[in-house]
Amino acid sequence: MRLATWNVNSIRQRAGHVHRWLARNQPDLLFLQEIKCETDAFPGAGFADLGYRAHAVGQKAYNGVAVLARVPFTVREEALPGRPEGDAQARYVEVEAGGLVAGGLYLPNGNSGGDDGYAYKLAWMDALAAHAGRLLDLDTPLALLGDYNVCPTDADFAPGALGPDDALVRGPSRARFRRLIHAGMTDAVRALHPDATVYTFWDYQGGAWQRDLGLRIDHALLAPDLAERLLSAAPDRAERAEAQPSDHVPVIVELR
């Protein structure tokens, strides 16, 4: 079983990249973030020739998530359970496929909107931890993949790439990420590469890619029974060197 996540920074700009990447890597499930289009505008039919079926949860202009699958799946959630009715931001999709429950998430960045913007991020993380906790209590074979917008430790960003007050590294953000780990989820990439320098994002600005000023903010978290099946987990760093790339690269996880 091969799972992947990729913040594509607009699917309409990156559909060709995704198609080529799917053909080459053939994950069973690929979660996408920041599709930046409404649900009906997602070009899902464009991946059918490779055997992939799509399900998108979009909104106008911002955010938006989707899943592409070459295995049969059913949609469990189109929003993160526990969020208020009025929250229209498209940030979560959850499916059942291949004997596991897999959620694709686009966690709020938290650097815009002042105190309210950061509070929104923390509230969203609280809801995520609660949801994961409920599923783990049921021994659900759960995988949560996506753009977490959190560097879990100081080893997860290049020195100088972020300020100490950035919402991606602030204490409360990290505490909530750790809550997922303490609940029993395994950070797949870090579990297999405990000492490596691993990044999944390089800003478009300031020559961040050329200077390797990256961040590790795209993660795959696995429930215990899935963690025991872990074979490999790593970002596809080469994708950042392609023409007109996303600022994020895909992260791939392979399970026995």
Added chain:
DNA sequence: ATGTCCCCTTGGAGGGGA
């Protein structure tokens, strides 16, 4: 280096988000 890319509104540049 206020450095880039993508979205929107809108009929030409500017604002917001990342």
